[in-house]
Amino acid sequence: MTRSALAWHVAYQQSLATPQAAIAVTSPADMTIKAQQTLGQAAKLLAPAQLELATRAEDKAGFSTTLLAARSDSDGSALLKIGDRHHAAAQQLASAIPGSDPRKAVYSAQPLLDHPVTMRDPANGVEAPTAAVVEANCSRFLLEAFQGFARNTTKSHKSASQQGKDGSTSKSAPAQTVRQEQLSALTTFSALATAHLYTALEQGYPANDDLLLAPAGSSQE
Secondary structure (H helix, E strand, O other), X not given: OHHHHHHHHHHHHHHHHOOOOOOOOOOHHHHHHHHHHHHHHHHOOOOHHHHHHHHHHXXXXXXXXXXXXXXXXXXXXXXXXXXXXXXXXXXXXXXXXXXXXXXXOOOOOHHHHXXXXXXXXXXXXXXXXXXXXXXXXXXXXXXXXXXXXXXXXXXXXXXXHHHHHHOOOOOOHHHHHHHHHHHHHHHHHHHHHHHHHHHHXXXXXXXXXXXXXXXXXXXXX
């Protein structure tokens, strides 16, 4: 994912510098909006714990970005739109949770108030624009939430492929439909997490594999 993110970053910057270029590069906003079109249905396939983690990640990012928008002197409008998309994703994810809503609405604001412009990323210690750190960590928490589903989907798909090679695969339409739904959901989840990572890069996060691949921090407070 990070290799594609870095490749996108280079291509996107080139497209901004040369808008007449023939190659069109999808913006993070458009990618997020497209992923959200299928997020509600995809979310129904996640386990409750995965859903709760992803929901809190989006909700906290929405809270953080909206707070930064209110304190920004230059790009408040753009940050507010990003915050709205995070909150919309959190709502879609929360709607699929069978139990209580895990969203807190209000989270710890002191780190953002103390460092509204740049801050150290708790995942790796690098100094980066605060809004970019918010996006990078949201992406990391989403990947953590989705990785169990991704492993199970990959195993299921490989098992079905192997059965096909052995000539013993079931041609059951329901089974094929389930596999297709799983792969479609995986595409949606990957696109959403990647879009947030692209946003972080667009906002000035260092384009470095080791930094981007750092595990998510431990707090969603």
